[in-house]
Amino acid sequence: MNFNFTEEQEMLRTAFAEFVKEDVAPNAAKWDEDDYTPTELMPKMGELGILGIFVPEEYGGVGLGHTERVMALEEIARYSAGLAMMVFTHQLGMAAILDFGTEDQKKNYLPEMCAGTKICGLAVTEPGGGSDVAGQKTTAELADGQWIVNGRKCFITNSHIADTTVITCKTGEDERGRASFSAIAIDKGTEGFAPGRHENKLGLKGSVTGELIMNNVKVPEGNLIGEVGKGTPIAMKEIGEVGRASMTAIAVGILRGCLEDSVKFANERIVYGKPIAKLQAIQFHVAENRVAYEAARLMLYRAAAVKDAGKPATIEFGMAKYFATDKAADAARRTIELMGGYGVVNEYAAGRYLRDAMACISSGGTSEIQKIIIAGDTLKKF
Amino acid sequence: MNILVCIKPVPDPEKYGQLKIDEKTKRLVREGIPAVINPADKNALEEGIKLRDLKGGRVFVLAMAPEFSRDKLIEALAMGADEAYLVSDKAFGGADTYATSYVLAAAIKKISQGIDPQRDLAFDLVLAGNESADGATAHVPAQTAEWLGLPHLCKVSRLEAGDESENAFRAWKRVEAGKAVFQVNGPCVIAVSTEINKPRLINAMGIIKAKKKPLTIWSNEDLRLDEKTIGLAGSPTQPGELITPDLRRASIDLGSDAEAAADEIVKIMKKAGV
Numbered sequence: 001m002n003f004n005f006t007e008e009q010e011m012l013r014t015a016f017a018e019f020v021k022e023d024v025a026p027n028a029a030k031w032d033e034d035d036y037t038p039t040e041l042m043p044k045m046g047e048l049g050i051l052g053i054f055v056p057e058e059y060g061g062v063g064l065g066h067t068e069r070v071m072a073l074e075e076i077a078r079y080s081a082g083l084a085m086m087v088f089t090h091q092l093g094m095a096a097i098l099d100f101g102t103e104d105q106k107k108n109y110l111p112e113m114c115a116g117t118k119i120c121g122l123a124v125t126e127p128g129g130g131s132d133v134a135g136q137k138t139t140a141e142l143a144d145g146q147w148i149v150n151g152r153k154c155f156i157t158n159s160h161i162a163d164t165t166v167i168t169c170k171t172g173e174d175e176r177g178r179a180s181f182s183a184i185a186i187d188k189g190t191e192g193f194a195p196g197r198h199e200n201k202l203g204l205k206g207s208v209t210g211e212l213i214m215n216n217v218k219v220p221e222g223n224l225i226g227e228v229g230k231g232t233p234i235a236m237k238e239i240g241e242v243g244r245a246s247m248t249a250i251a252v253g254i255l256r257g258c259l260e261d262s263v264k265f266a267n268e269r270i271v272y273g274k275p276i277a278k279l280q281a282i283q284f285h286v287a288e289n290r291v292a293y294e295a296a297r298l299m300l301y302r303a304a305a306v307k308d309a310g311k312p313a314t315i316e317f318g319m320a321k322y323f324a325t326d327k328a329a330d331a332a333r334r335t336i337e338l339m340g341g342y343g344v345v346n347e348y349a350a351g352r353y354l355r356d357a358m359a360c361i362s363s364g365g366t367s368e369i370q371k372i373i374i375a376g377d378t379l380k381k382f
Numbered sequence: 383m384n385i386l387v388c389i390k391p392v393p394d395p396e397k398y399g400q401l402k403i404d405e406k407t408k409r410l411v412r413e414g415i416p417a418v419i420n421p422a423d424k425n426a427l428e429e430g431i432k433l434r435d436l437k438g439g440r441v442f443v444l445a446m447a448p449e450f451s452r453d454k455l456i457e458a459l460a461m462g463a464d465e466a467y468l469v470s471d472k473a474f475g476g477a478d479t480y481a482t483s484y485v486l487a488a489a490i491k492k493i494s495q496g497i498d499p500q501r502d503l504a505f506d507l508v509l510a511g512n513e514s515a516d517g518a519t520a521h522v523p524a525q526t527a528e529w530l531g532l533p534h535l536c537k538v539s540r541l542e543a544g545d546e547s548e549n550a551f552r553a554w555k556r557v558e559a560g561k562a563v564f565q566v567n568g569p570c571v572i573a574v575s576t577e578i579n580k581p582r583l584i585n586a587m588g589i590i591k592a593k594k595k596p597l598t599i600w601s602n603e604d605l606r607l608d609e610k611t612i613g614l615a616g617s618p619t620q621p622g623e624l625i626t627p628d629l630r631r632a633s634i635d636l637g638s639d640a641e642a643a644a645d646e647i648v649k650i651m652k653k654a655g656v
Contacts, residue, residue, distance in 0.1 A: 007453060007456070008589055008590070008593065010453075011453065011456065011457060011460065011584070011589050012586055012589055014457075014584075015460075015583060015584040015585065015586065015589065018583055018584070019583050022583070047585060048583060048584075048585045048586060049585045049586025049587050050586070053586055062586040062587055062590065063590070064586065064590075068586070270633065273633040273635075
């Protein structure tokens with residue numbers, strides 16, 4: 001067992017960190033304050049290879065894996081969880097096209113998405129619920145070589161900025177009379193397809209979350225991703241492995257922010273003539289932040305390594321997502337407490353970490369959903 | 383156009399607060415401090431890559447450093463250099479700028495021989511950062527040029543290459559009265575300041591490609607330099623006494639009466655001559 005990253009991975013992390021230091025860290029607080037989505041950074045992230053890092057070179061990517069992908073997200077989320085949210089949702093839609101699209105679809109969509117000149121999204125959740133995939137009401141009917149799509153999606157990241165969104169919708173029934181779902185790519189500007197409400201979120205600001213409304217949207221038949229009736233496995237696989245991996249990476253980035261900020265503050269804040277880092281009560285907070293960060297990080301990269309080995313990683317990412325997001329919220333609260341009055345001043349990032357961590361808990365499946373998935377697997381295995 | 387860029391791995395300037403100097407050896411204790419490519423050398427590399435992209439040719443990078451600094455050469459390759467050389471030997475340790483530049487010049491000649499043994503020097507241009515972030519002597523580029531018998535310019539803030547037939551460079555540098563423009567024929571050594579450009583960020587594809595680019599490591603067995611001329615033995619200058627200024631911060635309790643505390647602060651400031 002080797003717990004070390006390769007030399008190449010270490011260099012990638014350094015390169016990602018340099019980009020973040022230059023373009024993300026100085027702006028993150030302002031993006032959060034203004035709820036501004038910095039889409040102008042997408043071409044630069046494309047050029048650096050961040051967006052298509054897991055996509056094969058033939059489709060404009062770098063040809064590496066999900067370990068490197070979550071590494072980039074961790075670095076971005078260290079300073080801006082919101083931007084990391086935007087990036088990963090873009091990758092989530094790309095992953096659906098890469099894993100299930102036709103050769104033509106991959107060649108048509110992925111190069112521009114890897115370059116960051118086109119933005120992607122994935123829309124599953126509806127007002128009736130996110131994890132209740134079978135409860136989706138959006139429909140698509142095939143008529144004269146076109147899908148006619150009707151419905152409404154909500155809580156969709158990149159809703160207002162995506163050039164292409166892969167949506168799931170009901171396209172019929174299986175042999176047992178149960179609803180079957182398919183995945184269809186809809187391009188921005190298609191008649192009847194428009195973003196609706198733009199949500200004002202607690203955290204993860206800097207990424208757009210909102211509704212997508214489909215009103216008799218006519219989509220070419222060739223925009224079907226995967227096979228008819230196989231939309232649910234597409235959504236489950238990508239949300240379960242790419243989505244939850246990414247939420248974990250974001251939480252790990254927040255945990256690192258809590259750890260670094262708590263250490264910096266503890267060393268710099270002088271009370272009664274000495275840094276508060278000398279006080280045992282403060283040391284306990286710092287130690288707990290460290291353990292939470294290290295443990296979540298191990299779970300994240302182990303799960304990513306399982307996925308890169310070509311094995312199913314849904315359970316690993318479910319456990320990692322539940323643990324990391326929960327611990328990120330704990331660590332953010334602890335960091336606020338460690339900083340005393342300064343912790344609640346928005347000049348410091350600790351309050352933002354807490355808002356972002358709380359928003360991570362419900363994104364990509366709540367902690368309760370993760371526990372149900374983990375328990376289901378555990379009861380079979382042990 | 384063949385361009386050689388000298389780079390030096392230095393402790394990350396952002397971590398200088400953690401740097402210590404060994405009082406006995408007078409050397410920097412670098413353990414635990416991550417190394418980076420010297421910032422001005424990165425500007426030199428960026429300038430070299432830009433010139434190559436404009437004029438064609440190849441960019442070579444050279445560093446004299448411990449073998450663990452290999453990753454900094456790979457970083458330079460990932461940025462866009464074509465070929466890298468690391469000269470590394472315990473015998474080079476403890477070198478001052480005189481001995482360092484001597485080794486660099488010897489390595490430059492050896493690389494040149496490998497490219498074109500018919501020419502005195504196969505490089506049209508040797509670039510370096512004006513000074514390192516750790517030593518900051520700004521000696522090495524000029525000294526290297528002297529060993530090579532080449533013209534040299536320092537603190538260059540803008541550089542242009544003329545037509546190939548000219549084999550000349552125009553270099554701008556800040557002087558007290560404004561800017562001075564020089565014309566110098568290649569081959570020459572030019573030391574650049576950090577204002578010359580903004581080094582590009584490394585991209586993921588560059589890192590992957592870097593693994594396939596040639597990186598050669600030479601020891602003194604390859605350079606065959608007399609041990610009396612290199613490292614500590616070949617260094618005419620040695621560090622003198624080290625004095626650490628007392629930077630401890632005093633803490634004085636001024637009580638809870640704000641006005642009295644303010645009066646006291648004014649008194650302290652006046653006494654300190656602020």
